[in-house]
Amino acid sequence: MGSTLQSNFTTESRYIVRKVGQGDNKEQIINWNEVKEYSDGLFMCAMEGWMRAEGIPLQKLSHAIKRLAVHLKDEQKIFFNEDQELLAAETADKKKSTLMAFFDLNQFSKEKYGEKITDNKDDSRNYQYSEIPEFFTFKIPERQWCFKSKKGKSALGRIYHVPVKEKELYYLRVLLHHIKGACNYEDQRTVNGIQFETNHDAVQYLGLLADDQEWIFALNEAATLRMPQQLRELFVYILLFCNPENPQNLFNNFITQLSEDFLLKNNNDEKLSMWLAFLDISEIYGDTYPPLDTMIKCQCPDSYDNQFEYSANVFKTNDQILTLENLNDTQRIYAQEIINAVKDESIIQRCFFLDGPAGTGKTYTYNVLNYILDNEGFNVLNCAYTGIAATPLPE
Incomplete structure (x- = not known):
């Protein structure tokens, strides 16, 4: 049995008509495909298009980069856990850096092939320090360089950067790029049979330094x-x-x-x-x-x-003689009052104002006060509201 609801309100009828006639209520949805947008906006030159079509890889790592340590004698970096400083110091010689292992490798080649450098590719003395990773591999557990097998990955050596201000270390880095076959630090700074006291002297002898x-x-x-x-x-x-x-x-x-x-x-x-x-x-x-x-x-x-x-306050004044005797009577009274107030803390008046037309000697009076008080050991700080006013004052 149905039921009928009678309504006499015109507002309800208007609401029903408006809702029926407004149509579907749909939200707008944007389907954002970021991959497609990137592909559509990507510029591709003819060469890249050909390489992609042929399946040629666009990116490839041809060589591994081996970072090579550089340090002065007994100054290699050592890493250890907290509270193990003594153990780290005792085992420091066993944890050889790539540079120390490089010297050992040259010493091994020297013992194997003799004093004279041979043409054998296994003789490490044929290579500079930065060239060693191309032919040898650094074994971390053994802390030594071993000859690289044919299946070994291609590698390039890169010696760590050294700032110029670290002079001896910087010069050692320069020598490592020019001298081959060194078995120790002394050999590294030996040029034409002459062993120099410092790396700087060796670099200078080789003519690798620009003068002043x-x-x-x-x-x-x-x-x-x-x-x-x-x-x-x-x-x-x-x-x-x-x-x-x-x-x-x-x-x-x-x-x-x-x-x-x-x-x-x-x-x-x-x-x-x-x-x-x-x-x-x-x-x-x-x-x-x-x-x-x-x-x-x-x-x-x-x-x-x-x-x-x-003090810049003393030596950067004018060449005039800065004494009280060079002031006129009014300036001298003013300057003496300030000097007395600085020396006598019991004087209550601590603020002074000097007024006068341009060219009457106000700045000169300030310079005299500055010179006298500075010479007597007082710290004087001159201030002004503008840069122009501060220019004639002592720094």
Whole structure:
């Protein structure tokens, strides 16, 4: 038995008509095929299309890369677990690096084939260190190089990078690329029967080092055109970014030009002026690695004591005599008030203001105060609201 619901509300009829007549309610679905989109957007040249059609592989690893260690004598890397330092030190000689094994391989070839290098391909002395992986395989358990079988995978050697600032290690790396058949570190720095004390000397004898002539030309040219302060800045830039071969020689050859302004201010005292120039170079150089004192040595003179302690505030002022006697009466009163306030902590007034038209000597008064207080051991910091106002003030 059906039932009938009577409704007198016109709003319900409108709702029913609207729902019946609106049609299907379907969501739009985007079928995103990322593989197809990539294939459709991929550019393929004629050569690649031909290789794909012929089934020729586009990518292939032809050679394995063998990383070769480089280190100075008894400075090889050793890996060990925590609390096993003593055991690691005792077994360090057994855990040979690829370089140590290379020396052993050459020693074995020497004992097998004699002192003279033979044409036998098994004689490792025919190859440089970087060429060894092409003919030998490094066996990790035995820590030694073994001759590679015909089925062995092709390999290329790559010696680890060494920064130029690690000088002896860097020169050892250079020698490994040029000298064959070395059985130890001493043989590696032996050239034409001459055993050199350092790797640097051996590399220099082989003519593999560029000299500092370029930096000498640069400093000579700058010395004729620029002030000593700018010359010292250039010298620091050469040390930081150009890796000169002999920084000490550069410093010794140009010390007169580098310290010329200090010579004029210190009655031509060469040793003191040289030391002050070295201190200024140290200040510009900063805390950069390697430390400056590892590249340049300069002896502190006996005439240098605390009263001459270097400060840019003292030595970069004008050539005028900075004393209270050179101030006029108003300037002198102002300067004396400030000096008294600095020395006497009981004085309550600690803030002073100097006003006057342009050219009346305000900056000169500041310089006098700076010079006097700095010489008496006080730390002085000059500040200004703008760069233009700060320019005439001591640094």
